[in-house]
Amino acid sequence: MQGPSQKLRIVVLGYIVRGPVGGMAWHHLQYVLGLAALGHEVHFLEDSDDYPSCYDPSKHVVDVDPTYGLAFARQAFDRLGLGDHWTYYDAHGQKWYGPGAEKAQRFCDDADMVINVSGVNPLRRWTMAIERRLFIDTDPVFTQVKHLTDRAKRDRAAAHNRFFSFGEALSTAAWSGPRDEFDWQPTRQPVVRSLWSNSKPQPRGRFTTVMQWDSYPAVEYSGASYGMKSESFQAYLGLPGRVDEQFELALGSVTAPRERLRDHGWHLVDPLAVTRDPWTYQSYIENSKAEFSVAKQGYVASRCGWFSERSACYMAAGKPVVVQD
Template identity: 40%
Template sequence: MSSKLRIIVTGLVGLYPVGGVAWDYLQYAIGLARLGHDVYYHEDTWSWPYHPIDKTYTSDPSYSAQYIQEFWEQYAPELKDRWHYLHLHSTSFGMSLAEFTEVARTSDVFLNVSGACIIPDRLSSRCVKIFLDTDPGYNQLMLSERFAWSENVERWCDSVAAHDRHFTYAENIYNADCLIPKVDFTWQTTRMPVVMDLWQRVASVPPPQNGAWTTVMTWNAFKGKLIYKDVEYNSKGAEFEKLLTLPQQTNVPLSVAVGGVKAPLEEIATAGWKVVDAPSATLTPESYQKFIANSRGELSPAKHVYVAMASGWFSCRSACYLAAARPVVVQDTGFSSILPVGKGILTFTTQEEAIAAIHEVEANYTWHTTAALNIAHEYFDSNLVLSQLLDAALSSGGRHD
């Protein structure tokens, strides 16, 4: 895609102003700008933002607005005047509402990452609206079953349908073993883009010899039961519990940064994990990178729904570990037929396989770190991922064959 496009990218950084969330969404905007497009970040979730220091939702948007501004100033100053945070659909930060409305009126692409935001008023009629599903399985089951326990589910489903293109992180969605319902949408596949030069400094620093294998996770269970064809699908906690006693089977230090509510922190610590508070340990984009830099690699399960439905989902966070030249040992969700595994990325389905994978990496550590970084360049570089996404979205029909 060679022509310059005016693109609006959405996200959840104001809603959840913590390091991992910032990197998940804002690399989309930076990556598209690096491709030469006219890019703006917009957030309008109509929700109270979470304050990670006070650990509560708040009606005060000032922390979130400042957080977004500081990210641009530090990592992409060329975008520092190109963001619009609309608090509770009424109060603008960054750009004025009038300025953003003019951007929307003349836009070519509205990239709604995670379906996070309301489609703006006065969006150009020729604008291609892209829904990007980053939570596969959960979103399709919500579209299919329209669970009554989900607030505003009908409005959300109508919003998804109002988009012109539908992309998903479920890269296995059209293979026979994937159980995710298609729900009458044509899904095109994509993955997390990483702006590689922003991770170059981290990748150049070797991890400490006695560093832990780590991950960052949110424990939150779903607000209700996620049932499809008489099978209940669960969140990440259910899969982490299968690894609970893993520290007792190895001398390699293991650490988990946990956020969310109702996590059994004492039980996890008693089992031998070092437990840290995720919002505190990874509060800023810089501290998130530092947390990864101090890791030997990532050890992480996936949400049960991703695994059980063979989605092919691969973690945004794991992509960042790879870009930092940190190997990842992660639960296979069906991506092993799509991404290279066995070096840099090692997969497991059982606790025993996870232990064996960690020991394999430690025995050939430099080889695996080199492989991890190579995979990041080859499969997650924002130049490649975002060029492919735009090409697919703007081709005639943008359909799945």
């Protein structure tokens, strides 16, 4: 792999300790791994934020205790050879955790760039001083509505000075959603292909995906409603009975109509077993025939051009992807 013309010191702000599940972890880890593979000096930094946000899948609770997530992160970073390249700041106790805890603030002092993936970390004084502050929007239309309706979220975004979105159409005439004040440029999920290259074809496997039925409530803005995958899925409910293929969902959300889905031929599996760690998630993808998934109704309605980080992993594993536009 050809290295960069200039080696940079880059802070990646992400969501692994607070969101210790396989797919979420790959989403953020591949920014760190990819930038390091390009020759940059990279440090992963996560902030607890100022409200309870630590998910513990073993207890099904969200609170301020990062114990489960810290162990999850340590295992993931150690296995990927990045053992000392991560830090977690707990604002509730004003404590630093992780093998990089003692050097994290010094790294920020000399950093060239901070990349706030999904904008899920506040910029503290140690990151506000970094010259280039990138906001990566991974939830287009919903992000823009937040900025237009929630002053605090708008102000948090405005602390950045570069803006990128998984919604590739936000800066084009195709976009029909609301426009906020920021100049969004298109980007996609980075994938470290060498970590996904050992997958074999599974001609007798199933079309699969990992999804939430309802990630959060639908939102409305200026007379338009932007909903979840639950709204998009209705048109495809009868698909298993129309084609000679098997379909499987690793399905989360208490609102999902599981019995109705089974009655229509959908196979359902426990999403927590699939996403227990990055490698159970990767194995699930590699043992699939292909991906089939819908997009959030809000993505479809706004014509945002969203491209899924999960689908990028299926493709890197050599799996065909059939996803709603």
